[in-house]
Each structure stands twice: as C-alpha cells, then as structure tokens.
Amino acid sequence: ELKVEQNPLFLSMQEGKNYTIYCNYSTTSDRLYWYRQDPGKSLESLFVLLSNGAVKQEGRLMASLDTKARLSTLHITAAVHDLSATYFCAPSTSYGKLTFGQGTILTVHP
C-alpha cells in the first residue's frame, strides 16, 4: 500500500521568503502530481512530474521529482500572499489512481 507523507503540514511564511515543501512516498510510482486547493474550493492541478529528475516551474513555484529517493519537492520562491492555499502531492498508482498526502496549509503574511 502506497503511503504519502508531506512535510511540513503547516507553513507560515513571510512575503518575499523562500521555502520548500517535501513529499515522501513509500513505493514505486511512475508519476507524481501537485495540486492546489484554495479555501472552500476544489483542487486544481499545478504540475505533473513524469520521470526521475523531472523539474517543472510555473511562476514562483518549482516542483521536482527524485524517483530513486521517492521524494518530490515544491519550492516557493519570494512568496506572495496569492500563494496562500493548501498544497497536495499525489503519486500515481495503477489504473490512474492517486494517493494524496495530508496537504500542506501555506499562509503567506506581510
């Protein structure tokens, strides 16, 4: 059974600072997704990482995947208030199933 752990679960950041969210998973997976959820809203896909060493960037967010270490990271550069949300990582298993981490609640304050 695939288990996923995100770290940290709560992140309070100052605007302009950098930080990284970590996602560890327990068994082999051929791809990993990052999702964002705003309060009261549904999940929105941010990135899909398809292979070892994959790196994707969108604005102030950059995601990477190390399949050997079973680790993905989501790096935040120069945080702004608009990035406040809950972020989930989700490695894929068979038949398109995803196993979600607990989520990291990010709050960016002035």
Next chain:
Amino acid sequence: DVKVTQSSRYLVKRTGEKVFLECVQDMDHENMFWYRQDPGLGLRLIYFSYDVKMKEKGDIPEGYSVSREKKERFSLILESASTNQTSMYLCASSYIEGTGGNEQFFGPGTRLTVL
C-alpha cells in the same frame, strides 16, 4: 475545458437516510473517482470506476456504494447515513493513459452534514 459537476454544494441529512451524490463529467473520460476529504487526512479514495458498470473499491469503501450506468455519470450512495460520514465529498475524472493514469480533474465538492 474539462468540466466536472456535482449535484449539490451543501447537503444536510439525518442519520439512517439514504443519500445520493451525483457527479457528471463532460470530457468523455473513462475513469471516475469518489474521494472524501477530512482535515489532516488529505483525500481518501472511496471508489473508482474505469468503465461503465465497472467499479473498484478504494481505501475506505465501507458504508458506501457506487453506480455507473452511463460513462459521464458516477453516483455515490450512502445506504444508511451516519454522523461519521459528515465530510467533504469530491468527484474526479481522468482519461486512461497506460497503467500510470492521467491527470484527475475535480468537481467543486459536496459538503455533507449528517445529523
């Protein structure tokens, strides 16, 4: 754009009632999923379906059943609602792409309260 819709945003039911949650997608996706979301637990898979009339149990199927009579529609049924089924329910759909799957697109969610 992919659109996944759910029949209700908010629902209040009484213990013991039979509850139906409906999900419809308009992108001809083969896969459909039902999750529940609870604080600190992330999303947990209840059931999924990879074809019409096909269903597979997820991680927490107890107390739930599903129905998929048409490709675009996937229903979650709570046979006899209990208070511990109070939660946010999210439906998602995706294409099949080999065995690794593909991006899941989510509906807006139904917040169910069982009194």
